Amino acid sequence: MPEQLAFTIEVFMNGLMAGVLYALVALGFVLIYKASGIFNYAQGVMALFAALTLVGIMEGQVPFSHLINAILGTEVHHFGWHVPAFLAIVLTMVVMIVLAYCVQRFVFRYLVGQEPIILFMATIGLAYFLEGVGDLMWGSEIKTLDVGLPQGINVWIDEFTFDATGYGFFIDNLDIVASIVAAILVIGLVMFAQYTKQGRAMRAVADDHQAALSVGVSLNFIWILVWSLAGFVALVAGIMWGAKSGVQFSLSLIALKALPVLMLGGFTSIPGAIVGGLIIGVGEKLFEFLIGAPFLGGATENWFAYMLALVFLVFRPQGLFGEKIIERV
Amino acid sequence: MERDSVKDQADSYVTDDGRTIGPTVMEMKNITLRFGGVEAIKDISFDIREGEIRAIIGPNGAGKSSMLNVISGFYVPQEGEVWYKGAQRPPMKPYQVAQQGIARTFQNIALFEGMSVLDNVMTGRLTQMKSGLLAQSLWKGKAEREEVENREIAEKVIDFLEIQAIRKTPVARLPYGLKKRVELARALAAEPTILLLDEPMAGMNVEEKEDMSRFILDVNDEFGTTIALIEHDMGVVMDLSDRVVVMDYGRKIGDGSPHDVRNNQEVIDAYLGVAHD
Numbered sequence: 001m002p003e004q005l006a007f008t009i010e011v012f013m014n015g016l017m018a019g020v021l022y023a024l025v026a027l028g029f030v031l032i033y034k035a036s037g038i039f040n041y042a043q044g045v046m047a048l049f050a051a052l053t054l055v056g057i058m059e060g061q062v063p064f065s066h067l068i069n070a071i072l073g074t075e076v077h078h079f080g081w082h083v084p085a086f087l088a089i090v091l092t093m094v095v096m097i098v099l100a101y102c103v104q105r106f107v108f109r110y111l112v113g114q115e116p117i118i119l120f121m122a123t124i125g126l127a128y129f130l131e132g133v134g135d136l137m138w139g140s141e142i143k144t145l146d147v148g149l150p151q152g153i154n155v156w157i158d159e160f161t162f163d164a165t166g167y168g169f170f171i172d173n174l175d176i177v178a179s180i181v182a183a184i185l186v187i188g189l190v191m192f193a194q195y196t197k198q199g200r201a202m203r204a205v206a207d208d209h210q211a212a213l214s215v216g217v218s219l220n221f222i223w224i225l226v227w228s229l230a231g232f233v234a235l236v237a238g239i240m241w242g243a244k245s246g247v248q249f250s251l252s253l254i255a256l257k258a259l260p261v262l263m264l265g266g267f268t269s270i271p272g273a274i275v276g277g278l279i280i281g282v283g284e285k286l287f288e289f290l291i292g293a294p295f296l297g298g299a300t301e302n303w304f305a306y307m308l309a310l311v312f313l314v315f316r317p318q319g320l321f322g323e324k325i326i327e328r329v
Numbered sequence: 330m331e332r333d334s335v336k337d338q339a340d341s342y343v344t345d346d347g348r349t350i351g352p353t354v355m356e357m358k359n360i361t362l363r364f365g366g367v368e369a370i371k372d373i374s375f376d377i378r379e380g381e382i383r384a385i386i387g388p389n390g391a392g393k394s395s396m397l398n399v400i401s402g403f404y405v406p407q408e409g410e411v412w413y414k415g416a417q418r419p420p421m422k423p424y425q426v427a428q429q430g431i432a433r434t435f436q437n438i439a440l441f442e443g444m445s446v447l448d449n450v451m452t453g454r455l456t457q458m459k460s461g462l463l464a465q466s467l468w469k470g471k472a473e474r475e476e477v478e479n480r481e482i483a484e485k486v487i488d489f490l491e492i493q494a495i496r497k498t499p500v501a502r503l504p505y506g507l508k509k510r511v512e513l514a515r516a517l518a519a520e521p522t523i524l525l526l527d528e529p530m531a532g533m534n535v536e537e538k539e540d541m542s543r544f545i546l547d548v549n550d551e552f553g554t555t556i557a558l559i560e561h562d563m564g565v566v567m568d569l570s571d572r573v574v575v576m577d578y579g580r581k582i583g584d585g586s587p588h589d590v591r592n593n594q595e596v597i598d599a600y601l602g603v604a605h606d
Contacts, residue, residue, distance in 0.1 A: 195476070197458040204441055204452050211439035214401070215515065216427035216456035 006167040011289045012282055017175030019281020020182045021244070024237040026261040026273035027186070028230040033267050034206045035226040038108070038119045042127035044255020046096075046231060049134045051238030051247045053095050055145050056138040057088040063137045085147040089235070096231030099130075104224045112219075131252060140249065145242035149177050178240045185236060186274055189229070193270075198225060260309035266319030275320060280305045341379075350571065351379030354555055355400070355523060360409035362395055369395040370406065371579040377523065382549050383557045384566045387576035388599060393559040394436060396576070397527050400557065401433045402426035414522075428456050432521035434512045436528045436559075442501040446511050449500055450487055453518030454479040486518045489551070490544055506537040510544070517548060524548070526558035530565055538562075542569055563600065567591065575599070 028043040040046075056063065060079040069075060083091070107122055150173040162168035193199040204212040205222045212219065241251055257280070265276025284304040292300030312319065341351045355377040362370040370392045377383045385393045398404040399411070402423040411418045413429065421429075432453070441449050458475060487493055490510055495503060500511060509529060516524055529545065530538045542565060548554050560566045566573060567587040575583035575590055577599040583590045590596055 196472075197455060200448075200452060201455055203444065203448075204455070207441035207443050208439050210435065211441055212452075213403075213423040214427055214433050214435070214439065215452045215519065216424050218422070218424045 003167060006161075006165050006169075008286070008289065010167075010169045010171075011285050013169060013171055014175070015282035015285030016278055017172065017179060017281070018285060019278035020175070020179045021237065021240055021277075022257050022261045022280055023274045023277025024178075024182055024185070024233065024240065025255060025258040026265065026277055027189070027270065028233040028237065029258055029262055030265075030267065030270055030273045031189070031230045031233065032226055035202055036108070036119075036205075036223055037116060038123060039116070039267070040126075040230065041120065041123040041255070042130055043230065043234060044252040044258065045127045045130045045134070046099075046234035047238040047241065047255075048247070048249065048251040049099075049130050049238075050092055050096055050231065050235035051145060051242035051251065052134045052138045052143070054088055054092045054147070054235070054239065055143045055242070055247050057091050058083050058085060058147075059143075061138060066139065067136060089147070089239075092235055093232060096235055097228045100227030100231050101224050103227055104220065108223065109220065127252070131249065135249075142246050142248040143242075145239065145247050147239060147243065149174055149239075149243050151243070172244075174240070174243055178244075181236060181240070182274070185233065186270060190270060198222075202226060257305060260305040262319070263309040264312050264319055266321040269319070269321035272319055272321030280308065283308055344571065348380060348550065348553075350381045353377070354379045354414060355557075356412040357396075357400070358410040358412065360396070360399060360406045360411070362392075362399060362404055362406045368579050370399070372409075373574075373576070373579075373581045374409075375574045375581065375584055377555060377557055378572075379555055380549070380553050381555060381571040382545070382569055383555075384570035384573045385557065385559045385576060386561070386563060386566050386573055389561070390578075391576040392579040393561075393576055394527060395579075397433070397525055397557070397559055400426075400523075401431055401525055427519070430456075430519070430522035431525060432516035432519040432523075433525035434509070434516050434527055434529060436531060438505075438508050438512055440500045440508060440512055440515070443499065445497050445499055446492060446503075446514075447483065447487070447496045449511055450483045450514045450518045451479065453486075453515040454483060456519050457482075482520070483518050486514050489547070490514045490517070506533055506540075509533070509537075509541065513541075513544065513548075517552075517554070520552075521554065523555045523557060526556065528559050528561060530560060530562060538565060545569060 025044060025047060028046065029040055032038055032040045032043070055061075060081040060083065062068065062076050062079060065077050069077075103126065107126065108119070111119055111122055152173055154171045154173050154176060157171045158168040191199075193203055201212070201217040202222055202225065204215065204217055205219055209219060212222075238247075238251070245251075258277075261273065261276040261280050263276075264279055265272030265274070284301045287304045288298065288300045292298055292304070341349060343349050353376045356374075357376070358374050360370055360373050361368065373392075373396065385396055387393050395404060399406050402421045402425065405420045413431075418429075427433075441452060444452070458479065487496060490513060492507065492510055492514060495507065495511075500508060503511065513526070513529065516526075526545070530541050533541060545556060545558070546569065549556055558566075558570070570587060572585060573583070573587055573590045574581060575593070575596045577595075582595045582599060583593040585593075
């Protein structure tokens with residue numbers, strides 16, 4: 001096999017893996033958008049907040065320690081214990097559910113029936129608020145997140161491809177785990193929406209509020225449920241991104257990469273978020289490798305996704321899987 | 330064909346066509362509903378008895394739909410009491426009212442347009458689904474049995490309303506008349522104590538109206554469902570209902586059997602207008 005082709009395939013594979021992470025963030029957007037029509041700008045920050053909380057709990061950090069020390073003049077920073085990863089993940093999920101409840105109770109309950117742009121502005125506010133709270137609670141230094149996921153080159157794939165093609169592929173174990181987790185998550189979410197009572201109620205609310213009320217569905221409960229689910233997806237995304245590149249505040253910027261993913265996949269489709277993520281991941285890596293680096297001086301990964309989204313907006317504004325926009329006259 | 334008049338005060342009685350009308354299941358006491366300075370409903374009282382078809386009629390803007398919205402919890406009246414199954418009902422959210430066994434349809438149809446007919450009817454079973462979230466994920470057997478039972482009831486309702494042929498069709502593709510029927514099916518699937526129908530025949534042609542009338546009578550006959558319906562068209566109501574409340578400008582101007590109501594001078598005036606001289 002010629003070297004160039006082998007390289008291309010490797011880049012393609014790595015693109016898929018990167019795409020999975022984009023898809024995870026996009027998934028959180030889709031969940032909330034479908035059920036409540038809110039475009040949740042804070043989804044990326046939620047992933048950051050979840051990762052920060054997870055690290056904080058695992059390390060036994062005292063939340064708001066700077067604040068406490070400044071007011072009381074004490075010097076507490078750590079409880080002095082370490083929480084095992086699994087328990088910490090469960091506790092973090094509890095925090096995300098409490099967050100979901102608060103968001104619904106103190107923000108969106110008062111904004112029911114408002115224009116989408118107002119709801120969107122509220123989520124921008126929420127994003128900055130959450131970023132601030134995350135900073136205040138756990139501090140702003142870059143943290144490493146190690147929940148025991150396998151990391152580094154997958155030796156088996158490396159050897160297998162080397163034997164087969166004479167060139168060993170570099171695929172990160174973490175990316176493989178992320179892909180498997182994402183697949184399970186998506187299947188789980190689809191099963192939940194299709195076959196459970198709450199899933200059915202969720203779809204009902206997504207479709208028509210008045211009708212949902214008339215069949216006995218509490219809108220408030222469903223919205224809290226949906227924000228909790230989005231919190232869960234954010235936690236998973238936060239763990240994966242955090243394990244890959246450390247928990248830092250630039251993590252919230254990955255939310256921006258989810259935007260082109262959504263434009264490609266459609267804002268209302270769970271499979272769309274996945275496929276969109278994969279296309280963007282593969283697209284930007286291949287473009288950089290084949291065209292960007294040799295001819296355009298590189299660094300195309302920063303803008304390729306947005307350009308692709310723009311092209312989609314022109315030719316298929318509802319995305320690949322979005323509901324068709326039909327205006328009846 | 331007119332239903333016979335009401336035998337007053339008796340706790341339950343049998344109609345001429347052999348249906349048993351039970352005691353009062355819902356009672357509205359001195360309901361007043363205001364929107365700002367406008368009184369949509371002024372001090373109205375009436376009752377609904379078990380197993381009857383109770384109609385609320387009146388000209389446009391009489392407050393009929395507001396009344397239905399009060400019963401189903403979409404509006405909360407400023408004054409008055411709602412009594413349901415012998416107890417006063419505290420102010421409730423619409424979904425809580427639905428969980429208490431009061432199902433409804435809407436004048437402008439509120440269906441889940443993106444779902445199939447079957448899925449829409451299945452949402453009607455939501456109030457009857459008992460297993461919680463955890464039970465559904467962990468204890469699969471019980472949840473599955475429940476799903477099968479709910480599915481059977483939904484299919485029965487679909488058969489009953491003769492919409493088998495469109496079971497899998499997305500609702501958005503259906504014509505208006507069929508949508509109305511699907512909405513009735515969804516409400517019926519909840520096996521409601523009281524079924525509220527908001528202008529079930531609005532916008533239908535004569536044939537569709539006849540179909541719908543037949544279904545309403547059959548539902549009442551077959552399942553013994555108590556039905557409260559709003560209609561605008563006098564003729565249809567007279568044939569269908571056991572007792573009729575007549576509203577005009579938010580006031581109650583008549584209450585009784587179709588025969589009584591038809592001969593009530595105030596009702597005639599409201600519908601035909603009064604000669605001013």
